[in-house]
Amino acid sequence: SIRRQRQMCIRDRSETLKNPEQTTDQIYAIGAQLTGVAGTFDYPLVTSMGTSLIDFVLGLIEKGETINTDPRYGEIIELHLGSMELVLANKMKGPGGIAEFEMVEGLHKAVAKLSA
Numbered sequence: 001s002i003r004r005q006r007q008m009c010i011r012d013r014s015e016t017l018k019n020p021e022q023t024t025d026q027i028y029a030i031g032a033q034l035t036g037v038a039g040t041f042d043y044p045l046v047t048s049m050g051t052s053l054i055d056f057v058l059g060l061i062e063k064g065e066t067i068n069t070d071p072r073y074g075e076i077i078e079l080h081l082g083s084m085e086l087v088l089a090n091k092m093k094g095p096g097g098i099a100e101f102e103m104v105e106g107l108h109k110a111v112a113k114l115s116a
Helices: 002-010 013-018 020-042 044-062 071-087 098-115
Strands: none
Touching: 002 071, 020 071, 044 071, 044 098, 071 098
16 A cells, blocks of 8 residues: 555665665656556546655755665655555545646646756
């Protein structure tokens, strides 16, 4: 489940600090996996959120950074994973409405703010 994978990513900050590259790769893999599966089960919101997460992590990798370079990076990842968990827990299938669109837009804006 997303909840279990999310908890694995953040469960032990000391482990993350010992090997941040591995954790960054792990988060990328989770985003890619969820993005692929979400489309199959009619969760386009999760697909959008997962794509945003993947793009964010790829940006970190391209800059030679990890999720520990800046504490705000972990917050962005948490926002993405928490939002995906919310969509799945509430069985929010389909494209959603205005509130769901704004939720995805908020993720994009948060990423853009840190990437600027």
